[in-house]
Amino acid sequence: MSTGAMSLQETDSSKGCLVVAEIAQAHDGSLGTAHAYIDAVAAAGAGAVKFQTHIAAAESTREEPWRVKFSRQDTTRYDYWKRMEFTEEQWQGLKRHASDRRLTFISSPFSVEAVDLLCRSGIDAWKIASGEVSNLPMFERIAATKLPVALSCGMSTLDELDQAVEYFKVRHTPLTVLQCTSRYPCPPEKIGLNLIPLFRKRYGCKVGLSDHSGTIYAGLAASTLGIEMLEVHVVISRELFGPDVVASVTTGELRQLVDGVRYIEKMMESPVDKDAAAREAMELRRLFNKSIVVRIGIPAGTVLQAEHLAFKKPGTGIPAQSWRGVVGRRLRVDVAADHLLREDDLGGEPPQ
DSSP states (O other), rough: TTOOOOTTTTTTTOOEEEEEEEEEEETOOOHHHHHHHHHHHHHHHSEEEEEEOOOHHHHHOOTOOOOOOOOSSSSSHHHHHHHHOOOHHHHHHHHHHHTTTOEEEEEEESHHHHHHHHHHHHEEEEEEOOOGTTTTTHHHHHHHTTOOEEEOOTOOHHHHHHHHHHHHHHTTTOOOEEEEOOOOOGGGGGGGGGHHHHHHHHSSSSEEEESSSSSSHHHHHHHHOOSSSEEEEEEEEETTTTTTTGGGEEEEHHHOOOHHHHHHHHHHHHHHOHHHHHHHOOOHHHSSEEEEEEEEOOOTTBOOOGGGGEEOTTTSSGGGGGGTTTHHHHHHHHEOTBBOGGGGGGGGOOOO
C-alpha cells in the first residue's frame, strides 16, 4: 500500500471519507500530464488518485461506437483507447509518484489483461466501472488479488448489483458500493442520494458516491450521510479537451470539496449540548443581552412606572425580562438617563 495514504480498507468513521480524484482520460494520453495531475490532486487534499487502464486490443474493436464524438484526431473509439495506453513501466512510474505524494493508487481496468498489468504495476485498490459489472472473468482475476474493491452501479439493476456484491462478499473482498448515475454531467434530480443508505442497509458494507455532476454540491451533500468514499472527476481547467470535462470539478474546486467534507465530518462528529453552549457564551450574553435602564434622569423617591423604563445593552444590569418586578418600586438614589438599574438602586420588594 502507499505509505501514509488512506486505503479503502482503512476508511472508517474515525478517519473520514476517502476523497478519490478520478483522472480518467483527462491526461489525454500524455504521461507528463498524468504525473502533473498526481501533484495537483495531492496539493488539493485528495486521499487517492484514480486512473482508467485501457488496452485497446483487449477491450475494444473497430466497431465500438463513440459515446460522444469529441476527438478531432482519433478516427475511431478504438484509436482513442489506443492513444490512452501507457506501458507497464509508465504505470509503475505513476504508482511510485502517487506513493511519494501519499496517495492511494486506484485504477479501473477494462480487461483481464489490464488487471494483470496493474497487478504487476503495484495497484492499491480496484475500481470497477459501471459498464464492467457483468464482466465475470475480470471479477475472478480481481478477487484473486484480495485487494479492496470499489464497485460502481450506474448501469446496473438492483438484481445485477446484488449478484456483483454477493460475488465479492463470499470471497471476503473488502468492498465499497458506490451510488453512481451514468449521466455526464449528472443533473441534481438524478444523483440518487436516497440510494446510499439503502445500499448500506442492503449490503452491510461501506458505501459512497461516484459523482458526475461537475459540481462540489453532490459530494458535500453525500458527506452528510457518512459515506466512506467520494469519487469525483477532476480537470485542471474546464477549457481542456476530453469527454469528461463537463462532468468534472477543477483542482481548485477539489480543494474546496475536500475542505468542505472535512468541515462537515467535524460537525457531524461533534454534538452540542445546548445548556453547556449557553454557559460558554456567558461573556457574550453580558455584551449582547439587554438590561433595564431609565429613559430620563429621575430623582430619588420616584416610584418607577413602565414608561420610565427602556431596555439596552450591555446585559450587566437587571435583565430586561425582569422588568415587571421593577415597576412599582421606589428609587433610593438619583439616576441619570440611560442608567443601568441595579438592585441597590431600588427600595422595597418587587410587586407580587
